[in-house]
Amino acid sequence: MSDDFAKKFAEKLERERSEQHTKDEKFVQREALKKTLGPLLWGDLRDWLERTSGKINMELGKDEFLFENSPSSELFIRYAGPPAHLHLTFDSGANRLHCECSDGKGEYIVEISDTGEAYFRDPYHRSFSIEEIGQMLLAMLRKSRF
Numbered sequence: 001m002s003d004d005f006a007k008k009f010a011e012k013l014e015r016e017r018s019e020q021h022t023k024d025e026k027f028v029q030r031e032a033l034k035k036t037l038g039p040l041l042w043g044d045l046r047d048w049l050e051r052t053s054g055k056i057n058m059e060l061g062k063d064e065f066l067f068e069n070s071p072s073s074e075l076f077i078r079y080a081g082p083p084a085h086l087h088l089t090f091d092s093g094a095n096r097l098h099c100e101c102s103d104g105k106g107e108y109i110v111e112i113s114d115t116g117e118a119y120f121r122d123p124y125h126r127s128f129s130i131e132e133i134g135q136m137l138l139a140m141l142r143k144s145r146f
Contacts, residue, residue: 030112037118038095038110041130045097045120046075048134053077056138065138077141084144086137099137103144108133 053065068076075088086101095110097120108120111127120128128136 033112033116033118034095034110035092037112039090039092041110041118041120042073042090042092042097044130045134048130049075049077049137052134052138065141079141079144084141086141086144088137097133099140101141101144103140 050067053067057063057065062080064080066078066080068078070076073090073092075086077086077088079085084102086099089098090096091098097108097110099106099108106122108122108128110118111121112118120133122128
């Protein structure tokens with residue numbers, strides 16, 4: 001009986017170690033993907049914001065959304081009426097996007113889906129596409145005051 005217990009116990013330990021090893025490998029792979037895809041996701045968001053703001057300005061026939069010259073890890077957007085600003089910062093080491101304006105602030109983390117695609121996630125574990133987060137940021141800026 002004691003031998004049977006020892007055998008089952010050893011098998012269980014081996015299985016648990018194998019499962020943990022697999023989890024650890026997946027974690028390392030996801031972190032590597034975040035390091036690669038996070039800055040690309042940030043670049044795509046910057047491009048979307050600039051492109052969409054340009055289209056809105058064109059539709060309005062005036063410059064409502066203005067972009068200030070900023071380093072690649074930051075983005076400053078000013079809204080002309082009523083005056084407000086939005087400051088976005090991307091930390092590539094932590095793969096975090098921080099946004100702040102007078103209406104509020106937020107933080108989003110780069111995550112990797114099971115299919116290997118990068119997306120932003122908020123502290124409530126809700127995921128957002130580039131377009132969804134871009135729309136939220138522009139709406140937040142529009143509602144801000146100074």
